[in-house]
Amino acid sequence: MGYLNGTSVVVDAILTKKGRELLARNDGSFRITQFALADDEVDYTLYNPNHPSGSAFYGEAIEKMPVLEAFPDDTQIMKYKLITLPRGTAKIPVLNVGYTEIKLKQGASLAITPQTLNYLGASSTFEQSGYIATIGDVRTMSSFKGVGINTPAVNNLNSTTTVGTVVSQTVIGTTINLSATTVNTLFGSNTTLKTTLTIVGRDSGARISVPVTITKTNV
Amino acid sequence: MSFVKLAPTDFVVSNDGVTAPAWTTGNPTLTSPTPSSLTAPVYVDMYASGTTTTQYSIAYGHISGSAALLYNGLVPSQSATRTIYSQFRNLVYADENSSFNFGSGNTASVDIYAININRQCYKESLFPGTFNLRLNNGGTIVNLTNDSNDATTVTYTDAGRVFNLVTGSNGSRATAADKSGATGSYGMFLPDVGLIILNPRALAAPSAQGGIGLVPTKALAGDWGNTAEYNAGKLASVLAFSGSSFTLNSYETISSDYAFVRVPNNQFNYTTNPSIISGSGALLFSTMINSPQTYMTTVGLYNDNQELLAVAKLSKPLVKDFTKEALIQVKLNW
Numbered sequence: 001m002g003y004l005n006g007t008s009v010v011v012d013a014i015l016t017k018k019g020r021e022l023l024a025r026n027d028g029s030f031r032i033t034q035f036a037l038a039d040d041e042v043d044y045t046l047y048n049p050n051h052p053s054g055s056a057f058y059g060e061a062i063e064k065m066p067v068l069e070a071f072p073d074d075t076q077i078m079k080y081k082l083i084t085l086p087r088g089t090a091k092i093p094v095l096n097v098g099y100t101e102i103k104l105k106q107g108a109s110l111a112i113t114p115q116t117l118n119y120l121g122a123s124s125t126f127e128q129s130g131y132i133a134t135i136g137d138v139r140t141m142s143s144f145k146g147v148g149i150n151t152p153a154v155n156n157l158n159s160t161t162t163v164g165t166v167v168s169q170t171v172i173g174t175t176i177n178l179s180a181t182t183v184n185t186l187f188g189s190n191t192t193l194k195t196t197l198t199i200v201g202r203d204s205g206a207r208i209s210v211p212v213t214i215t216k217t218n219v
Numbered sequence: 220m221s222f223v224k225l226a227p228t229d230f231v232v233s234n235d236g237v238t239a240p241a242w243t244t245g246n247p248t249l250t251s252p253t254p255s256s257l258t259a260p261v262y263v264d265m266y267a268s269g270t271t272t273t274q275y276s277i278a279y280g281h282i283s284g285s286a287a288l289l290y291n292g293l294v295p296s297q298s299a300t301r302t303i304y305s306q307f308r309n310l311v312y313a314d315e316n317s318s319f320n321f322g323s324g325n326t327a328s329v330d331i332y333a334i335n336i337n338r339q340c341y342k343e344s345l346f347p348g349t350f351n352l353r354l355n356n357g358g359t360i361v362n363l364t365n366d367s368n369d370a371t372t373v374t375y376t377d378a379g380r381v382f383n384l385v386t387g388s389n390g391s392r393a394t395a396a397d398k399s400g401a402t403g404s405y406g407m408f409l410p411d412v413g414l415i416i417l418n419p420r421a422l423a424a425p426s427a428q429g430g431i432g433l434v435p436t437k438a439l440a441g442d443w444g445n446t447a448e449y450n451a452g453k454l455a456s457v458l459a460f461s462g463s464s465f466t467l468n469s470y471e472t473i474s475s476d477y478a479f480v481r482v483p484n485n486q487f488n489y490t491t492n493p494s495i496i497s498g499s500g501a502l503l504f505s506t507m508i509n510s511p512q513t514y515m516t517t518v519g520l521y522n523d524n525q526e527l528l529a530v531a532k533l534s535k536p537l538v539k540d541f542t543k544e545a546l547i548q549v550k551l552n553w
Contacts, residue, residue: 077527
């Protein structure tokens, strides 16, 4: 006879950079209302359905993985979310934004309308709740806006100005409009600026990350 | 669906009191601290030995500004010692006309020593029952504590709780009737503001009367004068003497917010992790179509805008499938 394990796991949480920013803003935006789960560091190719010891051991290599500590950078964690789909799903939703890399000249604009593939039985669909788009360094954009979703909470988020050094900005919309910065000083002696655009489907949880390069044209 | 709303009943707030050594050395007893200067005009910082980290500060205050140089020779009685006396009088009594009252024998003290514990050391408040101050003035010793264990009722000032300083240890007086007599009590212990006020008259008394013979200069009527006497430095040198020690713990209330994350059997059984799918989104393992397995490692807490506010990691990957449920208690410390 042995002792049963406890029925719950207790884990300590840390605030993310975004959490600290919203806490400092003191406008009520720091209010935890929902959760999501993720498996960022798991490599599912380690899953072995041919394990000689049987199905109980298929995930042995994954289960023995030591887990890293949490990162406070909210753009680098919770990347791959666990999602709820009907049993028997053979294809997982993925996003398509039409680009594998975004290259913009200084001052140029681009509208991105993401689509979700393999979601709710459709080969391609636009998610009803829209998409969350996060730019890693908002200084690289003179304008970064989400349009197409007009709930009060989303309008509030989309109208929020983020200031500071190398601070990400998040907007929500069915279409994301980007305009590259016209400011020369950001470039220093470089001819390009690089950042990352991350888009997550609000309904599906599907995620795509696209590198963004801004090329200096003003002399 | 990847986000799940938390119900109000999923949150629990807990407040726990935590005590710890006050000093940055991690030891509750501080010995041989290093004074910043024995001739500082206003206050002396006391560093942990071998560091420049301030543990506490000592100041001397005089009701008429004696024992310190005037700020301006044309303005009488305005000096650092008067400023200090007025500062602490206002803090403790909230009355600019009060004098420090150390009880019978010194109900209107003309001077005080103030020991301010550094805020990072005392955190929220001083923990009364752990206070022990051993003063050794060249072999004349007194062991002080507060009477927090003996006091049947707690007295409050404008600076919060106040306890008397008595001879004894760990919050209990050594004898039932502690000295007071001609000089009044040894002082006050104000845990809520991290402050200890010492009665210079009690410390100035000879050993036979319970003092240590530490006499501040230019303190008593008839001897007042505006010369730099550095009385704070004199107490600092007693505290820095090898036979002296200062024992103290801090007290802090840690407020924790617990969020209970409930993961039902029919949710979170698939993942957007790219290592489990091909380029078209098809699962790599056919066994996972009807018996999917995911391995959660991270819990993210979001606001209504789906902005990630806080994040927690599990100690190891937790397997999840249609036959398993999980309850994860996420602790947020503020």
